[in-house]
Amino acid sequence: MSSTVIHDHGAHDSHAAHQPSFARRWLMSTNHKDIGTLYITAAVVAGIVGGGLSMLMRAQLMYPNNTIVSNGQEWNAIVTAHGLIMIFWLVMPALIGGFGNWFVPMMIGAPDMAFPRLNNMSFWFLVMGFIFVILGLVVGQGSGVGWTLYPPLTDSTYSPGVSTDFTLFSLHLAGISSLLGAINFIATILNMRAPGMTMHKMPLFVWAILVTAFLLLLAIPVLAGAVTMLIMDRNFGTSFFEPGGGGDPVLFQHLFWFFGHPEVYIMILPAFGIISHVVSTFSKKPIFGYFGMVYAMVAIGFLGFIVWAHHMFVSGISVDSRIYFEVATLVIAVPTGVKVFSWIATMWGGSIEFKTPMLFAVGFIFLFVVGGATGIVLANAGLDQELHNDYFLIAHFHYVLSLGAVFAIFAGFYYWIGKMSGHQYPEFWGKLHFWTTFVGVNLTFFPMHFLGLAGMPRRYPDYPDAFAGWNYVSSMGAFLSGISTLVFFYVMYRVFTSKVVLADNYWGEGATTLEWVVPSPAPHHTFEDVPVIR
Amino acid sequence: MSGTVHTAKSQIRGTVPHQYHLVDPSFLPLIGAASAMLVAAGIIFAAHFSNYIVLIIGVLSAVTTMFFWWTSVVHEGAAPGVHTTITRIGMRYGMALFITSEVMFFVSFFWAYFNYFFFPSHMGVAYKAVWPPQGITTIDPFAIPLFNTMVLLLSGTTITWAHHALLENDKKNLVLGLAVTVLLGITFLCGQGYEYTHSPFLFYHGGIFPSVFFIATGFHGFHVVVGTAFLIVCLVRAMKNQFSPQQHFGFEAAAWYWHFVDVVWLFLFVCIYYFGRSAIVAG
Amino acid sequence: MRFSGWRVSLGALVLLAFGMPHLAFADGYVIAPKPWEMWLPQPGSPMEARIDHFMAFVLWIMAGVVGFVALLLAYVIVRFNAKRNKVPSTVTHNVVVEVLWTVIPAVILLVVAWPSINLIRYEADYQKPYMIVKVTGHQWYWEYDYKSVKGLDFTSYMIPDDKLQPGQIRRLSVDHPMVVPAGEKIEFEITSADVLHGFYLPSLGVQRYAIPGQIVHSWTLLTKPGTYYGECNQICGINHDAMPIEIQALPMDQYQAWVKKAQAEYADNTPNRTPAVVRPALVQLAQATR
Numbered sequence A: 001m002s003s004t005v006i007h008d009h010g011a012h013d014s015h016a017a018h019q020p021s022f023a024r025r026w027l028m029s030t031n032h033k034d035i036g037t038l039y040i041t042a043a044v045v046a047g048i049v050g051g052g053l054s055m056l057m058r059a060q061l062m063y064p065n066n067t068i069v070s071n072g073q074e075w076n077a078i079v080t081a082h083g084l085i086m087i088f089w090l091v092m093p094a095l096i097g098g099f100g101n102w103f104v105p106m107m108i109g110a111p112d113m114a115f116p117r118l119n120n121m122s123f124w125f126l127v128m129g130f131i132f133v134i135l136g137l138v139v140g141q142g143s144g145v146g147w148t149l150y151p152p153l154t155d156s157t158y159s160p161g162v163s164t165d166f167t168l169f170s171l172h173l174a175g176i177s178s179l180l181g182a183i184n185f186i187a188t189i190l191n192m193r194a195p196g197m198t199m200h201k202m203p204l205f206v207w208a209i210l211v212t213a214f215l216l217l218l219a220i221p222v223l224a225g226a227v228t229m230l231i232m233d234r235n236f237g238t239s240f241f242e243p244g245g246g247g248d249p250v251l252f253q254h255l256f257w258f259f260g261h262p263e264v265y266i267m268i269l270p271a272f273g274i275i276s277h278v279v280s281t282f283s284k285k286p287i288f289g290y291f292g293m294v295y296a297m298v299a300i301g302f303l304g305f306i307v308w309a310h311h312m313f314v315s316g317i318s319v320d321s322r323i324y325f326e327v328a329t330l331v332i333a334v335p336t337g338v339k340v341f342s343w344i345a346t347m348w349g350g351s352i353e354f355k356t357p358m359l360f361a362v363g364f365i366f367l368f369v370v371g372g373a374t375g376i377v378l379a380n381a382g383l384d385q386e387l388h389n390d391y392f393l394i395a396h397f398h399y400v401l402s403l404g405a406v407f408a409i410f411a412g413f414y415y416w417i418g419k420m421s422g423h424q425y426p427e428f429w430g431k432l433h434f435w436t437t438f439v440g441v442n443l444t445f446f447p448m449h450f451l452g453l454a455g456m457p458r459r460y461p462d463y464p465d466a467f468a469g470w471n472y473v474s475s476m477g478a479f480l481s482g483i484s485t486l487v488f489f490y491v492m493y494r495v496f497t498s499k500v501v502l503a504d505n506y507w508g509e510g511a512t513t514l515e516w517v518v519p520s521p522a523p524h525h526t527f528e529d530v531p532v533i534r
Numbered sequence B: 001m002s003g004t005v006h007t008a009k010s011q012i013r014g015t016v017p018h019q020y021h022l023v024d025p026s027f028l029p030l031i032g033a034a035s036a037m038l039v040a041a042g043i044i045f046a047a048h049f050s051n052y053i054v055l056i057i058g059v060l061s062a063v064t065t066m067f068f069w070w071t072s073v074v075h076e077g078a079a080p081g082v083h084t085t086i087t088r089i090g091m092r093y094g095m096a097l098f099i100t101s102e103v104m105f106f107v108s109f110f111w112a113y114f115n116y117f118f119f120p121s122h123m124g125v126a127y128k129a130v131w132p133p134q135g136i137t138t139i140d141p142f143a144i145p146l147f148n149t150m151v152l153l154l155s156g157t158t159i160t161w162a163h164h165a166l167l168e169n170d171k172k173n174l175v176l177g178l179a180v181t182v183l184l185g186i187t188f189l190c191g192q193g194y195e196y197t198h199s200p201f202l203f204y205h206g207g208i209f210p211s212v213f214f215i216a217t218g219f220h221g222f223h224v225v226v227g228t229a230f231l232i233v234c235l236v237r238a239m240k241n242q243f244s245p246q247q248h249f250g251f252e253a254a255a256w257y258w259h260f261v262d263v264v265w266l267f268l269f270v271c272i273y274y275f276g277r278s279a280i281v282a283g
Numbered sequence C: 001m002r003f004s005g006w007r008v009s010l011g012a013l014v015l016l017a018f019g020m021p022h023l024a025f026a027d028g029y030v031i032a033p034k035p036w037e038m039w040l041p042q043p044g045s046p047m048e049a050r051i052d053h054f055m056a057f058v059l060w061i062m063a064g065v066v067g068f069v070a071l072l073l074a075y076v077i078v079r080f081n082a083k084r085n086k087v088p089s090t091v092t093h094n095v096v097v098e099v100l101w102t103v104i105p106a107v108i109l110l111v112v113a114w115p116s117i118n119l120i121r122y123e124a125d126y127q128k129p130y131m132i133v134k135v136t137g138h139q140w141y142w143e144y145d146y147k148s149v150k151g152l153d154f155t156s157y158m159i160p161d162d163k164l165q166p167g168q169i170r171r172l173s174v175d176h177p178m179v180v181p182a183g184e185k186i187e188f189e190i191t192s193a194d195v196l197h198g199f200y201l202p203s204l205g206v207q208r209y210a211i212p213g214q215i216v217h218s219w220t221l222l223t224k225p226g227t228y229y230g231e232c233n234q235i236c237g238i239n240h241d242a243m244p245i246e247i248q249a250l251p252m253d254q255y256q257a258w259v260k261k262a263q264a265e266y267a268d269n270t271p272n273r274t275p276a277v278v279r280p281a282l283v284q285l286a287q288a289t290r
Ligand code: HEA
Pocket: A148, A264, A265, A267, A268, A310, A311, A312, A329, A330, A332, A333, A334, A336, A337, A338, A340, A368, A369, A370, A371, A372, A373, A374, A375, A376, A378, A379, A380, A384, A387, A388, A389, A393, A396, A397, A400, A401, A404, A405, C065, C069, C104, C105, C106, C108, C109
């Protein structure tokens, strides 16, 4: 089939004719690619802010009795903002809003998202939320309640002032953003697939976004309810979580984690999707066990809703609940294992090229398994009693997030940047970025396992001197990953100043999804005429 | 992906023109999100500094945004060939999914209620483990609440009446059915308003029972307000002949929403008013 | 089952390099965190001993899983890179391996879950204690109320950095440690007077939230006389990192002597207790509007 099949604007020439103004293109956009670009830009900004905060944190923790952060409240506010920004404004916007917007319509052969205006509004809600979360950090004493927002600390008695209100409302705004996005993705995927693109032919990234969108749809409103009740407790005299009026602080924990656990899969499922594409492309092999991959994601999504109280093993829940939630949690390892082994089987027998995206993908697989394995340790309620809220937990979730989800973001970035910008990244600098990041983050987070086992609690700006050694190592690692981020910015600089013109399918035969049939960069309206799939 | 297809291009057999609605660039999303931020900031300012100006500006601009947004949707719907069949199916998905998310919102409030209803000991050691809490007199479920149940159930039938009339292109009955439904919605709200102002327990600093009671019923009441407004819009549009038996998604969405509000009420009535009533019932 | 060999030698090396800090108690047996520690604290209670044992079991299995995946990846990288394997295969299904990699992890998980459930039951069994200590978290100190000893209810503050005496550990030592008899089962009734706190004793394997308005139970049994440390482990405001826990276990006779002394000494240390009800006004209002 020749490329004339696709309505090809020839990207550059046709656009020069009716170039939209800056405001029309970026403030009023109804185009999924431009909105995707906006999301990715926002994610990079959030990555800089959240990453900058983490550098500050590691600088403080480098030595005991350090005074970079002036007091515990300031520390708590920084930790809270770091956690929230990384989750809601870096990982989710990059994976779902960014890559999801760019590639879901393209992969299913649709001209755009189902509700383009709503799509734009999702983005602006995110921006408004970001303003609020920053206000929550800088206004007054700062909101030092942890990203988990547990009352009574979040009540007005213990967190007076407006900063915590800003933080809570920032979650409302980000939540609305995600919710509208989720509705949009589901409607798009269910309704706008090109003729012949059956559900069971859908690329895995699309499946990943579909499952993720359902998780968002069902989980976010519960968080919104919990946050609403918190705001009412703070400002309007109710006692949902306030023991003084008969309220139950543990209720909040249930509601939060009923959202919070699906949330962690919201962050990792799109990552799974990206990794599947990258692994298949660079092994030059189709995905191994496609159906297993699809239904593993569905299973993970479903199980994600029935394990929430594994975050509450020490909140005084009953023995039977602890046993139930432990066992249910352990079950998740099975579908996740199916995914891990299927990736390896996809590579097996392949002709693998280790370009930068593939390096990040292989790094992802290995590091995610490390983080998953420590997750299994934590899932044992009997062990969690020892490890809960200490640095072993911090190590666990940074392995699945900072080394998992973020690695997938980078894999996707290097994989698709040519398609998005029309220019290829410099391979040497990409690889340098990978290796510095890989060494840096492992150096940062592996020692945290030791700190945790030895009993170092989280959210501490100062600690007993015995913990100094590993903290020092960890800080050094963090600074290395900070430097690696500078390498990444240099890569971006090179991409945007590059003059090289790219082919439609610059990865060659291994790349088989529909985004590879259109020019690079993809034209403004990808499919004016939708492709008919065999 | 399943191993049979090996290059991207060989999957494509040809092309067909697309049937979707690609909308023009618009400032409304940015303004809408900014208004929502103003509303949020306004609530904070109102609560902390008794400053209501931001809130008022925010609400006004949010309402204005919605007005213009939906007006343009209505205009697009009226233009030929814009809201194609497949586009309308997409809108149905959108509405159904939105209602699903609303259901989960209510789940969080019901969860809060059941947390105390089934486990009164969760109220803490300072309280006797009984529900409703000691000292709380509840509202008689068979007074206004039962009346309101009847009102809502009736309104569910009148909206169906309107729907059938619409399908048969019977404008008179459509308008009549809608008007009665709107009236019933307003009746419900009046009943609820009376009940709130005469409730035997206070919302502000009243402890856990009023908290869970008012948030669940209040959030529902808010949905009735929204639903009634939605129905009023439909009523106006019906009078302007904007619905046809073939194309009336706006009406359908309103009807779905109304039924959803209705079902939530039944759960509220049974779980909170009936099962959550105290032994001695006040009028 | 602990990572004994290399762990101990590495630890010894490190200790040599850093000197022997914190072991200033001439005769005391002190379990405090050690520099460069890579494993759980030395068990001070049978519960921690079990946790230690089971942790090693689970961690070894997990190390096996990770190692296995790493081996597979390494093999694939070496064997199937584009240089060595020019022509990719097209295999996309193999029922046998797909079943295997579903069933084997499930079996491994069963092996983990079974002993784990026993551990949960064991940890939850706080019945029939020798005595009960009611532990109340405050912003930012702990209060210990000896339920069986009249008038023994005192507060425990961290020693600020500038008041440290020789032998005390920065950020861990407190003014009035909780003192308990060694070898006896102690039940904790854990609660809070304000926000959530975390009653966390790593070397004893104990951790529960302190929740206002509720009582959460846990227990311990200190095998040997000595000093053990813990920390507040749930974010509780500005001084969250400054409310450590110190427990001293004494032989029974010394403990009894301490009780006598403490009853006299701490008589006026009994805290001005903030009631568990945070906003009593709420309740009154609720009742007034009946
Ligand atoms: C992307 C995010 C992400 C992901 C994917 C996961 C995945 C998992 N998490 Fe994690 N978790 C977090 C993010 C994430 N987590 C965060 C942020 C927190 C802390 C929140 C806070 O308190 O602030 C947390 C906390 C947390 C806790 C609470 C600890 C505590 O508070 O004390 C627990 C306990 O059960 C847990 C368990 C698990 C498990 C079992 C998985 C499983 O899904 C992992 C499954 C994967 C594997 C097991 C590896 C691959 C499988 C194989 C190779 C097959 C063979 C394997 C076996 C036979 C075991 N996590």
